[in-house]
Amino acid sequence: MTICVTGHSNPDTDSVTAAIGLATLLNAQGQDAKACMQSSLADLNPESTVVLEKFGLTAPEELTDCSGKTVALVDFSDIGQAPANIEDAEVVTIVDHHKVGDVTTNNPILVRVEPVGCTGTVLNKMFKDAGVAIPKDVAGGMLSAILSDTVNFKSPTCTDDDKAAVAELKDIAGVADTEELFMDMLKAKSSVEGVPAKDLLFRDYKDFDMNGKKVGCGQLELATLDQVADIRDDLLNAAKEVKADGRHTVLLMLTDVVKEGTELVVVSDDEALVEGAFGGKIDAATSSMWVDGMMSRKKQVVPDLQKAFGC
Numbered sequence: 001m002t003i004c005v006t007g008h009s010n011p012d013t014d015s016v017t018a019a020i021g022l023a024t025l026l027n028a029q030g031q032d033a034k035a036c037m038q039s040s041l042a043d044l045n046p047e048s049t050v051v052l053e054k055f056g057l058t059a060p061e062e063l064t065d066c067s068g069k070t071v072a073l074v075d076f077s078d079i080g081q082a083p084a085n086i087e088d089a090e091v092v093t094i095v096d097h098h099k100v101g102d103v104t105t106n107n108p109i110l111v112r113v114e115p116v117g118c119t120g121t122v123l124n125k126m127f128k129d130a131g132v133a134i135p136k137d138v139a140g141g142m143l144s145a146i147l148s149d150t151v152n153f154k155s156p157t158c159t160d161d162d163k164a165a166v167a168e169l170k171d172i173a174g175v176a177d178t179e180e181l182f183m184d185m186l187k188a189k190s191s192v193e194g195v196p197a198k199d200l201l202f203r204d205y206k207d208f209d210m211n212g213k214k215v216g217c218g219q220l221e222l223a224t225l226d227q228v229a230d231i232r233d234d235l236l237n238a239a240k241e242v243k244a245d246g247r248h249t250v251l252l253m254l255t256d257v258v259k260e261g262t263e264l265v266v267v268s269d270d271e272a273l274v275e276g277a278f279g280g281k282i283d284a285a286t287s288s289m290w291v292d293g294m295m296s297r298k299k300q301v302v303p304d305l306q307k308a309f310g311c
Contacts, residue, residue, distance in 0.1 A: 001032065001070050002032045002033065002034055002070065003023075003026060003031060003032065003033040003034070003070050003071065003072050003092060003093070004033075004034060004036045004061075004063055004066060004069050004070065004071045004072070005019045005022045005023040005026070005033055005034065005035050005036060005060075005071070005072040005073075005074060005093075006019055006035075006036040006037060006038065006060075006063050006066070006071060006072070006073065006074070006083060007019050007037060007038070007073075007074050007075045007076060008038065008075055008076035008078075008081035008082070008206065009038045009081050009082070009083075009206075010038070010039070010202050010203070010204065010205045010206065011037045011038055011039050011044070011045075011048065012045065012047075012048065012075075012148070012149075012204050013045075013047055013048045013051055013141075013144055013145045013148045013149075013185070014075050014118050014119050014120060014145040014146075014148065014149050015037065015074065015075040015076070015119075016037050016044070016048045016051075016052070016059075016060060016141075016145075017048075017051065017057070017120060017138075017141035017142055017144065017145045018074035018075050018095065018119040018120060018123060018142075018145065019035040019036060019037055019060045019074050020035040020057060020058075020060060020138060020141055021074075021120065021123040021127075021134075021138055021141065021142050022035075022072060022074050022093070022095055022123060022126075023035040023060075024134075024135065024138050025123065025126060025127055025130060025132055026072070026093075028130075028132045029130060029132070033072070034060075034061060035058075035060035035061065036060045036061045036062070036063035037059070037060040037061075037062065037063065038062075038063060038064055038083055039062065040062050041059045041062075044059065045189070045203050045204065046188040046189060046191055047148060047185050047186075047188045047189035049188070050184065050185060050188040051140075051141055051144040051145075051185065052141070054140065054144075054181075054184075055136075055137045055140030055141055055144070055173065056137050057137050057138070057140075057141050063083055064083050064084060065083055065084040065085055066082070066083040066084070066085060066086055066088075066089040067084070067085035067088040067089060068088060068089065069089050069090070070089070070090045070092055071083075071086075071089045071090070071091055071092070072091070072092055072093035072094070072095070073091060073093070073094045073095070073096070073103065074094075074095050074096065074119055075095075075096055075097070075098070075119045076096060076098060076101065077094050077096055077098070077100055077101035077102075077103045077113070078101030078102060078103070078208070078209075079101065079102050079103055080207050080208065080209060081101075081206055081207070082103065086103065090105075091103060091105050091109060092109050092110070093109055093110045093111070094109065094110075094111045094112070094113065095111075095112050095113075095119060095122055095123065095126070096112075096113045096119060096122070097113065097114055097115070097116050097117065097118060097119050097121070097122055097149075097157075097298075098113070098298055099302075100113055102209075112126065114161075115159070116157075116159045116161045116162055117146065117149050117150040117155060117157040117158045117159055117162040118145050118146040118148075118149035118150060118162060118165075119145070119149075120141075120142035120143070120145040120146045120149075120165065120169075121146055121159075121161050121162045121165040123142060124142060124165040124168065124169060125161075125165075134169070134172055136172060136173055136174060137173075139169045139172035139173040140169075140173035140174075140175065142165075142169055143165075143166060143169035143170055143173050143175060143178070143181070144181065144185060146162050146165055146166050146169070147166065147178060147181060147182045147185065148182075148185055148189070150162050151221065151255075151257055151295055152178075152179070152182040152257075154257070154260060154295060155295045155296045155299075156293075156295060156296055156299050156300060157296045157298055157299045166178060186221065186223060186257060187223075189221050190220070190221060190222045190223050190227060190257075192220070192222075192227055192228055192231065196238075197231055197234035197235045197237065197238040198238040198241065198242070200218075200220060200231075200235065200238070201218045201235065201238045201239060201242060201250075201252055202218060203218065203220060204218060204219045204220070204221075205217070205218035205219075206218075206297070207247070208302060208305070210248070210249075210305060210306060210309035210311055211309045211310050211311045213248035213249070213309060214246060214247045214248060215247065215248055215249045215250075215251075215305060215309070216242060216243070216247050216249070216250045216251070217250075217251040217252075217253065217297055217301055217302070217305075218239075218250075218251070218252045218253065219252070219253040219255060219297050220252070220253065220254055220255065221255045221257055222254060222255060222256055222257065223256075223257060223258060224256060224258065225254055225256050225263055228254060232286065235252060235254075235265060236265060236267070236286075236287055239251075239252050239265055239267045240267050243267045243268075248268065248269050248270070249266070249267065249268035249269065249270070249273075249274065250267045250268070251264060251265065251266055251267075251268075251274070251301065252264070252265040253265075253294070253297060253301065254288075255294070255295060257295075260292075260293060260295060261290060261291060261292045261293055261294055261295075262290070262291050262294035262295070263288050263289075263290055263291075264278065264280075264288055264289050264290075264291050264294070265286075265287060265288045266282050266287055266288060266289070267287060273308050273309070274305075274308070275289070276308055277304045277305050277307065277308035278291050278294075278304060
């Protein structure tokens with residue numbers, strides 16, 4: 001029995017490196033596991049590609065249908081973010097740092113979900129608890145994921161546990177300057193030139209069930225909003241196209257890492273509901289509003305939307 005360890009759809013760096021990390025840990029404990037992801041290497045986002053190349057990590061195997069397979073989930077536990085036919089798979093492990101989702105199992109399983117900024121932080125603890133040394137390349141991937149998910153410690157999701165994990169992992173990975181590593185990742189992550197608008201929307205995107213209504217939220221982390229000034233109309237049209245595919249609302253977070261805030265592009269059946277959720281006013285000319293301090297989809301967008309939708 002091979003355990004397919006996979007992260008969520010539209011995988012980010014945490015999803016990819018957590019799959020590698022957990023598969024490595026399971027194999028070290030005598031189980032047969034392989035890292036998977038819901039993307040081909042060619043379609044993987046630029047930041048994750050840079051991280052894999054920098055640390056010499058082998059890309060996880062593509063997995064889009066898990067029917068009849070044994071799977072472990074990392075960085076998510078929502079059916080809507082899982083490979084096709086998750087209901088026909090045997091889920092044996094969940095390791096995450098988000099809210100507990102709607103995946104169910106027929107038998108007791110190992111679940112480790114902690115309120116930290118990154119799945120890599122949870123895995124760092126799991127390696128230590130198991131007495132298993134983290135390989136240098138895997139440590140580099142996990143380190144990168146924590147820096148990415150916490151936006152170099154600027155995100156409100158960041159905890160002391162995340163900072164402690166970075167301090168430990170940088171030594172194992174042989175990374176002298178985490179600031180330089182983060183900036184290299186940000187340069188890749190924020191690159192938009194020549195990329196179709198819909199691909200940018202889906203670069204870091206998740207769908208959520210909000211009281212029976214499908215709500216999508218994508219995020220682009222940018223060094224400056226000027227990077228997308230010339231393609232704002234294209235991004236808005238892409239959001240409208242995605243919304244037309246059966247969604248109540250689609251949001252695109254254009255997050256300015258330097259200014260520490262987000263220009264929130266909104267396409268919704270109920271704009272007033274979104275305005276109420278975030279205490280702002282949508283500019284009719286741009287279909288967006290600035291939300292100062294908004295850096296995290298997990299902590300600052302999803303919970304407020306859930307309240308607004310009556311979840």
